[in-house]
Amino acid sequence: MLVYPSGVDVAGSALSFLTQQPRRHRRAIGSRWRRLAAGRQALLTLAHLRVGHTYAQLAVGFGVGTTTAYRHVTEAVELLAVLAPSLADAARAASVKAYLLLDGTLLPIDCIAADRRTTPGKHKKHGMNVQVLADLFGRLLWASPALPGAVHDVRAAREHGIVEALAETGIQCWADKGYRGAGGTVRIPCWGRWETLSAGQQAVNRSHTKIRALVEKAVATLKSWRLLRQPRCSTTRITSLVQAVLVLHLAGSG
Numbered sequence: 001m002l003v004y005p006s007g008v009d010v011a012g013s014a015l016s017f018l019t020q021q022p023r024r025h026r027r028a029i030g031s032r033w034r035r036l037a038a039g040r041q042a043l044l045t046l047a048h049l050r051v052g053h054t055y056a057q058l059a060v061g062f063g064v065g066t067t068t069a070y071r072h073v074t075e076a077v078e079l080l081a082v083l084a085p086s087l088a089d090a091a092r093a094a095s096v097k098a099y100l101l102l103d104g105t106l107l108p109i110d111c112i113a114a115d116r117r118t119t120p121g122k123h124k125k126h127g128m129n130v131q132v133l134a135d136l137f138g139r140l141l142w143a144s145p146a147l148p149g150a151v152h153d154v155r156a157a158r159e160h161g162i163v164e165a166l167a168e169t170g171i172q173c174w175a176d177k178g179y180r181g182a183g184g185t186v187r188i189p190c191w192g193r194w195e196t197l198s199a200g201q202q203a204v205n206r207s208h209t210k211i212r213a214l215v216e217k218a219v220a221t222l223k224s225w226r227l228l229r230q231p232r233c234s235t236t237r238i239t240s241l242v243q244a245v246l247v248l249h250l251a252g253s254g
Contacts, residue, residue, distance in 0.1 A: 014252035052226035084243035090142035101215035138217030153178035
């Protein structure tokens, strides 16, 4: 395998933040020696998450074994995941905002014969459902744990407690028709075929679409971490990957 110099389009503050996590962890457990220093481990993890390099590619680039690359990435991801803000934290932080935007996105995964629940009827492919909250400018605030792709958006919102958390803070939330019946402070467009809606309802729906369209920026932010465009791992690890990416994004944009 050939090796060449490359770059990772991530803010330096995210690298500094990530470097601190394994450094503190090593100090806490009394680790005396590692194949890679904390800074190199952080860079390796960023290359995996942001660029989507495989463990074999990382191993060659960093001069370590494939197993070592896997262990370093897994450790760093777990250290980041525990720092992810909870839904309650995100709701409290967003309570001063005018409103929030809610949407679900599918993270495509390889076909798993034993788990057909990962195939949603809408997309016709295997994936995991992740709910995303954004502010009125489309900035990513929170991402949910991953559920099988067959879980409908409104059901996912209920299972995660999103509707209740937003209702407790009293903040309005704009969503699409996939959240019909959610209740609380969740607002969706007027229901019905376009041609059957009145002129006023059509105007409301156009305005609603214009407002909630910015949530796509938050989804794009999440998927700008290329590993999440097609995770190549067990579905049980996708939640940790999403939470790690969320923490790094918030650290880099803070």
